[in-house]
Amino acid sequence: MIEHKHTHTEAHPQSSPSGVANANANTNANANERRTVASLILQVYNGSYSEEFFLNSEHGKFYRKIFLNTMRHLPFIDSLIDTHSKSTTTPALRSIIAMGIAQILFMDSVPDYAAVSTTVELAPKHQKPFVNWILMEIARTKESILAKHTIYDDFPNNFINNLKTHCTGAELHTLLTTLNTPPVYWGLDLNTGKIIRVDEHPQNLKTESDLQKHGVLPMDKGSAMVALETVELGEKIANDNTNVNDNTNVNDNTLHILDACAAPGGKTVAMAKLLPDALVHAVEINPSRFNTLKSYLRGYNVSNVRPLNKDIMDVTPQDVPLCDITLLDAPCSCLGTVRRHPEVRAIKNSCDIQTLQPIQLAMLHHVAPLTKHYIHYCVCSLEPAETTAVIQDFLRTNTEFTLERQGYIMPHLENSDGFYRAVLRRL
């Protein structure tokens, strides 16, 4: 599972306007940190990845930038490595070469000579000549390589084919270009309930405590749109007194919301703050993510949430009352977050999606009897197999719910991550 973090500036840590000064900084940078970047790229080749290094490293932003540039162009970089290698390149060597190529082709702030020398330094002794040769060759032919490069080279074919179910031609080109552009720093202003650009906030919000003090939740626009739609459903139920939950106590006017997959808790906090009369039952299976959720709740001073460290599949009516709304932000491929997490293009494949689909469906079936009015199903993905197909499958066997509406949040139209959500209403 890829952690959703909200720390996404990509500026150079030593933001000198001079290319030469940058070059010196880069050349002198700690080889160990570069080695860590290479090992993170290797993790991606091996199918997993953790962001921890970038959050803790002193020069995190710069190394993060190398990593992100490598990931944004990985299929293209891989094809270049293949055409330049006579024999199979091991994933470990490939990860070193890939970060060198990314700097040469896609990072103007790093001079070619610095990219070559700092990368060769990382290679095992007997492989240094090959790494030096391939990088020098890429640097020498850079212009013709870049002249042939298109946005389609940067994504796996199956990823592009699935996006063709949404759009083709010039629109597909725009979508892919958006997906390879650094994300916008969106947030939700809890004072106004409006989605805002955090980087344009008048209070110059820099730290987590700034954000908390001013009631701003850092979250992608797509995620915030989903949370606001759940809040709207809550307001609709609350405004209709005859609909208000009365299963436990005839005088209980509390709106109960089941947040079935809650951590890290952006949507939980949004719902709790914007629906102060509601009680949100926030379920999270993963203990460390559950702790993140709890600290998020403390940070935003939220009191109307009941966090439960449990598998949603084990949650029964003994754990939660019949809930007016269930938000099921299901575990998914996260392919809709490829803009913020460019590595997902290399990690997630159709096989993962086929594994996730039955889990998503089982979760829907499990939360249905716990839900009185609406299930709001969402995933940060644009893949039909974990969006419309799951809902169709659910409705085929569950006749107690009907599809009220569904739709995608498209990154090129909203300048956001890609999301899908469906509102299912109990008949």
Ligand SMILES: C[S@@+](CC[C@H](N)C(=O)[O-])C[C@H]1O[C@@H](n2cnc3c(N)ncnc32)[C@H](O)[C@@H]1O
């Ligand atoms: C897409 S994330 C949820 C994001 C969250 N709603 C937010 O807006 O911050 C999915 C979460 O579901 C959790 N999860 C996965 N399987 C679960 C299960 N069986 N029961 C409860 N939580 C689960 C994952 O650990 C992960 O934290």
